[in-house]
């Protein structure tokens with residue numbers, strides 16, 4: 604991977620939805636290449652809104668977001684396309700085409716490198732076909748190459764989602780609750796795959812979770828959101844589990860604190 608790619612600067616970002624709901628309020632975050640940032644917070648605190656703002660799946664109302672110094676909030680056309688390509692997204696519901704093969708789903712992560720007509724005709728280079736195999740191997744699913752996505756387990760589908768993201772050759776991976784709905788063993792596989800990309804390839808990872816337990820095990824930094832604001836931001840070395848008791852107790856909900864405790868990081 605190219606040196607020093609994967610920096611995210613979020614400056615004074617606010618987002619008000621068209622119906623007047625405040626999604627984000629004056630967010631400032633500086634995320635450096637190679638960080639594994641976990642965003643925690645109660646339902647409705649703004650985690651998904653923040654993630655979607657980073658690769659501009661939606662526009663913000665105020666402020667700006669820079670990816671490796673490039674302003675994605677203002678970019679258009681080819682420039683926007685290129686910045687977006689460097690930030691791959693992984694979704695809670697996997698977003699696969701269920702009736703298509705694993706191969707086709709993974710290759711779809713590459714279409715941003717082709718003119719639309721070539722992609723539509725499936726005219727992918729030999730190198731890119733090899734790249735599909737390489738990336739499927741990385742998530743241990745090469746044997747599922749021809750299988751339809753709908754015939755895979757949830758954890759396998761999510762790992763196809765990771766392989767698809769890798770086809771973008773991203774410097775940033777954004778993951779919106781990629782493991783909720785998965786059992787502990789599968790959660791561990793998916794989280795370890797992401798950790799590997801972070802450690803071996805130096806990819807920056809920003810991941811939303813409900814589970815503090817997971818955040819404590821895998822992140823290098825934890826950011827807490829509440830009502831669209833950052834109320835917590837610490838490197839993992841400084842994090843004290845009791846901090847979250849305060850954050851969650853206010854909402855009268857302790858369930859987030861233990862989840863993920865049965866998932867051991869390797």
Ligand SMILES: Nc1ncnc2c1ncn2[C@@H]1O[C@H](COP(=O)(O)OP(=O)(O)OP(=O)(O)O)[C@@H](O)[C@H]1O
Pocket residue numbers: 620621622624625626644645646647648649650651652653
């Ligand atoms: N499309 C939308 N239109 C209006 N309001 C929205 C929209 N999407 C989200 N919101 C509101 O913005 C706030 C933040 O929502 P967001 O989805 O970012 O929360 P979240 O932290 O991801 O929650 P969850 O843990 O449930 O996924 C909430 O008040 C939510 O109701």
Ligand SMILES: [Mg+2]
Pocket residue numbers: 650651652779
């Ligand atoms: Mg969400």
